[in-house]
Amino acid sequence: MTSLPKTAPKKKLGLVIDLDICVGCHACAVNCKEWNTSGKSAPLTDLNPHGKDPDGVWFNRIHTYETMNDTGESRTVHFPRSCLHCDDAPCVTVCPTGASYKREEDGIVLVNEDICIGCKLCSWACPYGARGYDETEGVMKKCTLCVDKIYNKNLPEESRVPACVSTCPTGARHFGDLNDPGSDVSKLVAAREGYALMPEQDTKPVNRYLPPRPKQMQTVDQTPRALIHEDTSSDAAPLLARWVDKILSV
Amino acid sequence: MHPAKSVIYFTVATGAGYGLFFWLALLAFLGVLPADKFMGFVMLAIAFGLIVTGLISYTGHLGRPERAWRALSQWRSSWLSREGIMAILTFIPMGIFGIYWVFLGQNTGFTALVGLVGAGMALVTVFTTSMIYASLKAIPAWYNIWTKIGYLVLSLMSGAVLTLALVSAFGLDELALFLLLPVAVLLLLGLVAKVFYWRHIHAGRVVSTAESATGLGRFGKVSQAASPHSADNYLLKEMGFKIARKHAAKLRWIAIVFGFVLPFAIIGLTANFIEIRDLAAQIFMGIAAASCILGLVFERWLFFAEAKHVVTLYYGETKV
Ligand code: SF4
Ligand code: SF4
Ligand code: SF4
Numbered sequence: 001m002t003s004l005p006k007t008a009p010k011k012k013l014g015l016v017i018d019l020d021i022c023v024g025c026h027a028c029a030v031n032c033k034e035w036n037t038s039g040k041s042a043p044l045t046d047l048n049p050h051g052k053d054p055d056g057v058w059f060n061r062i063h064t065y066e067t068m069n070d071t072g073e074s075r076t077v078h079f080p081r082s083c084l085h086c087d088d089a090p091c092v093t094v095c096p097t098g099a100s101y102k103r104e105e106d107g108i109v110l111v112n113e114d115i116c117i118g119c120k121l122c123s124w125a126c127p128y129g130a131r132g133y134d135e136t137e138g139v140m141k142k143c144t145l146c147v148d149k150i151y152n153k154n155l156p157e158e159s160r161v162p163a164c165v166s167t168c169p170t171g172a173r174h175f176g177d178l179n180d181p182g183s184d185v186s187k188l189v190a191a192r193e194g195y196a197l198m199p200e201q202d203t204k205p206v207n208r209y210l211p212p213r214p215k216q217m218q219t220v221d222q223t224p225r226a227l228i229h230e231d232t233s234s235d236a237a238p239l240l241a242r243w244v245d246k247i248l249s250v
Numbered sequence: 251m252h253p254a255k256s257v258i259y260f261t262v263a264t265g266a267g268y269g270l271f272f273w274l275a276l277l278a279f280l281g282v283l284p285a286d287k288f289m290g291f292v293m294l295a296i297a298f299g300l301i302v303t304g305l306i307s308y309t310g311h312l313g314r315p316e317r318a319w320r321a322l323s324q325w326r327s328s329w330l331s332r333e334g335i336m337a338i339l340t341f342i343p344m345g346i347f348g349i350y351w352v353f354l355g356q357n358t359g360f361t362a363l364v365g366l367v368g369a370g371m372a373l374v375t376v377f378t379t380s381m382i383y384a385s386l387k388a389i390p391a392w393y394n395i396w397t398k399i400g401y402l403v404l405s406l407m408s409g410a411v412l413t414l415a416l417v418s419a420f421g422l423d424e425l426a427l428f429l430l431l432p433v434a435v436l437l438l439l440g441l442v443a444k445v446f447y448w449r450h451i452h453a454g455r456v457v458s459t460a461e462s463a464t465g466l467g468r469f470g471k472v473s474q475a476a477s478p479h480s481a482d483n484y485l486l487k488e489m490g491f492k493i494a495r496k497h498a499a500k501l502r503w504i505a506i507v508f509g510f511v512l513p514f515a516i517i518g519l520t521a522n523f524i525e526i527r528d529l530a531a532q533i534f535m536g537i538a539a540a541s542c543i544l545g546l547v548f549e550r551w552l553f554f555a556e557a558k559h560v561v562t563l564y565y566g567e568t569k570v
Contacts, residue, residue: 002324002326002327002328003324003326003327004327019466024476026478029478052481053481053482054480054481055481055482055483055484056483057484058479058483061478061479062478063464063474063476063477063478063564064474064475064476064478065460065464065466065472065473065474065475066472066473066474066475067466067469067470067471067472067473068470068471068473069469069470069471070470073470074470075469076475077464077466077469079464079466081478081564090386090387090388092327093327093328094327094328094329094330094385094386095324095327095328096320096321096322096323096324096328096330096331096334097317097320097321097323097324097331098320098323098324099320115317115320116313116314116317117312117313117314117315117317117318117320117321118312118313118314119312119313119321119330120313120488121328121330121382123484123485123488123489124251124386124388124389124488124489124559125386125387125388126388126561127387127388127458127463127560127561128561128564129485129489129561129564132483132484132485133313133484133488134313135313135484137313138312138313138314139313139314140313195465196465197462197463197464197465198458198462198463198560199462200457200458200462201387201388201457201458201560202387209465211465211466211468212466212469
């Protein structure tokens, strides 16, 4: 059904992305593709993958932005962008077929590709560019929050997190229930003042972004320590070395 | 937004077709439309033809056209679904009206009443079409009242211009003269609606910014340092369509001249200086209608091409 759940989902599973430590390595984007191309939305078709203008279905993309303030201070921020599993998901309500839906049990937004007609309206409605159209199959695809991984009983408990989360080499991606104030992700959001993207679009995203921490200002002289390569005295050296030194110094 | 030919045809053709039907039904209701079967056939064939080919054109642009029927299920929340349902329901009174007129030679009384219901439903259908676009908050150029007003007025307008051309072609000079005033008023209203629409979207209102899209405004101005991919993806192809400002201004003038000014001038001059029954007058009325539709094609192309989607903020746009 493309109406949103009548009762708010009990759980709101989502991601918390730490912009302070993301290094922009694209590992999460690649592992997202890797997992999902044989998962629920398989395949994540590529067009012209070895040609000049490769294109294809991706659920996760890593941007890099530069910020510059009035005093000329700049920062570089790597910025992963994937579906935010919005509470008031406009991509769901515009869908004419019921293919696009939000799960009542955990708030995950999914596409039923068996009934999607490929009208693309949901991708127009999403402010965040989280939907990808599969030209070969004529249907819409999107981040599944790795629904086929996080509940997968065949996997060891600790592997039941989204592919992008488990692969991140810096631990910049966190997964959990953002509706439970006691969850690790909720605590993280509270401690770091996690925020939602484009709140003015009224989509009420579930995912949160943790802002980069303030820059450490240089207060003491931090000129790099230079190594001194020349030995002037062998007094501190062990016995054998002192002998060698003596012989060579003759 | 990418101006897809199929969707431009869909909106222009169905708008004109529903508008034409509206005027035919209204004229029948007023008892001024002769019940000639052949004329009924030609006029309704054009109205139905525009609507049906428009809907087919839209359906053809779907990724899975064979599943199009599924789009009728979500009328509770989706304007596209409502549009589909209204389009189908509207065929019922339109069809009854057509059968009575074309096969039984009747277009007054009960037939006219059914036609009037169809005319009302036709307008509702055009409104639902406008809401497909006007309900998308992520595209501020569409998410405003001028989108809805524009679709409704331009549908009535193009329908009226077509009706005038057709009644002229059938030599119905009195009816043509009767239509002059509504046509003139609608051409003016259409132009005003579009001018207000363009003023609205170019007034410099800002809904979202690169700063709000990334949440990094706290550190200053945000600019894109590196793109996440080397070639354009679906998002950029579908929603990153860019049109140069100076081209937009030129195209706006083309739309204004062909869509509104020329039809107004041609119709006005023809009505004043030539007998409607003259072949020359009939040809000029036809040219006016063709010019109007051509202008609307430019207008609709711009409606898509000029509309910026907020997702472009992630790809280097600074404000939308
Ligand atoms: S991020 Fe986009 S696709 Fe995901 S739930 Fe929100 S509106 Fe829908
Ligand atoms: S593309 Fe598919 S999922 Fe998206 S709105 Fe259309 S039918 Fe629904
Ligand atoms: S949750 Fe899964 S599908 Fe979504 S971005 Fe991460 S890896 Fe991709």
